[in-house]
Amino acid sequence: MNKFAVFAPLALFLGLSMILFLGLDKDPSILPSALVDKEFPEFDLMALDDEHRQITREELLGDVTLVNVWASWCYACSVEHNMLNKLSDRGVKIVGLNYKDQVEDAMLWLENLGDPFVYSVSDIRGRLGLDLGVYGAPETFLVDAQGIIRYRRVGVIDERVWRNEFRDLYAELLVEAQ
């Protein structure tokens, strides 16, 4: 009896660690997003740099796009910005969603830190943000060529996050689009 009993702690521990490994894939802090695999919501907003240019959901179609929610008041966005610049240099199409911001502040920010966005839409009232269920900035949505949201990231994107969460899916979607 004793011979087997001494192995019990080890067996229990190994079982536990299996569950812990499985559990690491779950992130309890992120509320389940109802939007993944749904269509990107309709919107009709003006471009950040040109108030006469109206942008709608149609402009997202046809290409695989990253939609990045940012604002000049957002500290974490400045941390992330460098990464976005790099991604845009690598040819990733990034659309900015300037969230609850002042146009002048936002323009100044892009002048100082560089502009990785194909264009930014100006969501001063946070209307689109509400439709997207945005918690805050930064947040990033990966939208496929059909305008379907395929992935959502709450928080900063850095090299590691890109590699682990976006890169493969992005490549897949590119293939899919062609």
Added chain:
Amino acid sequence: MHPLRRQRLQIVILIIFAGACASALIIYALGQNANFFYTPTQIEEGQAPKGTFIRAGGMVVEGSVKRDDISLAVEFSVTDGAAILRVRHIGILPDLFAEGEAAIAAGRIDDNNILQATEVLAKHDEKYTPPEVADSMNATYQSRQEAKAELK
């Protein structure tokens, strides 16, 4: 049976008995005290049991927070981007609670699909900066820049 062996058998039976009792108690207590989490969409679809203590959460809808004039009663809505859930609560809201931020409410769903919350928790992501923060941060920048200008 050999006395030593009988003693061992007794111990084994005792351990098994105690283990069974403990497991039963734990299962019972967990069943009583584990609170499930539902999204507003799930509640709208009727997946959440009525009258059972649950937790629900989402972003607090802008402009939805209404305080009663004479008591501590408060009503607000949370959304997950797809559905909206009304929440009623009597008491003090947490410091981090604000419109446009994530919150979790714990309580029971009543017949009108309103969550009667006994507890409201505000969630706060480390990497999230609300606009008010930015305003005060900009003010800090400015005052620092002004102070520097004065020194020169």
Added chain:
Amino acid sequence: MSPELGHLAVIAALCLSFFQAVIPMVGSFVGHRSWMRLGHSLALGQFVFLGLAFVCLISVFIQDDFSVAYVANNSNTLLPLHYKVSAVWGAHEGSLLLWTLILAGWSGAIALFSGHMPQTFSARVLSILGFISLGFLLFLLFTSNPFERLLPVSPLEGRDLNPLLQDFGLIAHPPMLYMGYVGSSVPFAFAIAALIGGQFDSAWARWSRPWINTSWVFLTLGISLGSWWAYYELGWGGWWFWDPVENASFMPWLMSTALVHSVAATEKRGVFRSWTLLLAILSFSLSLLGAFLVRSGILTSVHSFANDPERGIFILWFLVIVVGASLLLFAIRSPQMANSTTHRGWSRETILLVNNVLLVTSTATIFIGTLYPLFSDVFQLGKISVGAPYFNFFFVPLMIILMLALGFAGFTRWGSTDVNLLLRRGLFPGLLSFFIALLVPALLTDSSSGSSYSFTAGITLFVSAWVLFMTIEDIYLKSRGSWINTKRFTGSYWGMVIAHIGLAACALGVGMSSSYDEQRDLRMMPGDAVKISDYEFRFGGVNRVDNANFVAFRGEVSVTDKTGMTINLFPEKRNYKAGGQVMTEAAIDASLARDLYVSLGEPLQGEAWAVRLQIKPLVRFIWLGSVLIGFGGLLAAFDKRYRRRKKVLDGQSNRGGLAFE
């Protein structure tokens, strides 16, 4: 000092830890004395380098160098100097550096104070500590480097330290808690060294006992500081939430408490050997598991650090390797160690066994409750959380039984004790406690307000009084009623007595404050008054007060007691300028008998505010008791006999790794 210097120092410490893990261990097997000795200097060297890295990080914070990401995230030019220093361990990366520094500190202490142990043994202990340190330093460097720069774009201003952490409690709490957490790696290293050498006897227990006690004391004080901090800083009067992070520190504490008791039996009687080893391994495993739970973000909690699955993976692999290997080692080696003496019926061994069973059972229930949400998520049973009632359901009854058994602790003897003697000794204290338990709640019952006799209070009073009276009776009998005889008592004995009285005080605080706690959430206009039990609270309104790094809305509440004495309390709602966070700063009038606890909720219409008013009787006893428990542990750890044995053992040390038996 530059962040690069700190970074280099960490790398140097990493190299030293690698050598510390390998060289003394190899030396202990091939019998190479100088290799074994090398462990001591490597441990001290590692401490010096990590100390240097730590000083670097502090200086980077003081210089407001926001090009360092960690500083930019957790500091701000407006932050007062002492908080800039404590911000060093305010978040994940810096606190991990503190963790490794403390680990190196423990290894250094062993290197300095292990002269009385055989060299093979201390070499192995240091090697195991070196291995643990290696793991944590790799973790630090690869996933959480506090010296990482934000280049080329570095912010002008930092984000500020979370205002919850801008507080004295948070300056002292983490270092204290980490001393305890990390300290549990010392008994672990002792246990593993014993398993490797096959040498596990009373001498082993004697060497490790002071270390086990000391690390346990730090853990005790760390947890109680944390609870005290939560009480006054979170602003709502709670002092324990059964939050996953609290549980993560409480489980190793319960396990270490069991260990402290079981190792006593091992030292004195040579019993429970395998069990003691297992407890040492488990309390360290639970510390590691705690680190994993807190730092991987696998469970949500108010205290947890940022989510980062990659960090989680690293700690988890480390956990699997270290704990898996040690449990395997335990399974292979422990059956060789048979108990040398027997005990029967009622004896001190039995009482200690009861203690251990109860403590381990409560750990197990807490463990299941803490991890159940995770299991449920993994097996797709839904997202759930386990509430405080679950934990109380198990913990409270188990602790009541524990304290009933504890009363007999002093009277039992090793080997066997006459049950009739125990009953005779228990008769008078039992009756006295029973009367107190009957009388006091009855007197406190106020029939006019509809309150009835509180059974919680009755039971609390009974067990607390029982432990107190039994302990006093024991002192009285052992000293034969004369103070002069108490001078012969050992440090261990005084330690036990004080810690047990501390537990009684703590239980009294917990039970009384939860059964006679009065709490009202009210909407109050300036001039409004409300009477709660014997106190009248009058709300005087709220003023705006400007401060260096925050703007406060300061309320005034005057409290008048039965005798007409008036106290003014000033609870605040603070808006921190740099981070923008809002904080509730409660106003507390503290005394031994009760705390008056007033906090401001939110502004309502006009000049009305939501206000929470609380009266918490005897709540201070919780922390007073914990301090006594810690003090008792310290007395026991520094018992003279551990130093006296030194000479005797020096003669034996040249026998090396051979078992003494």
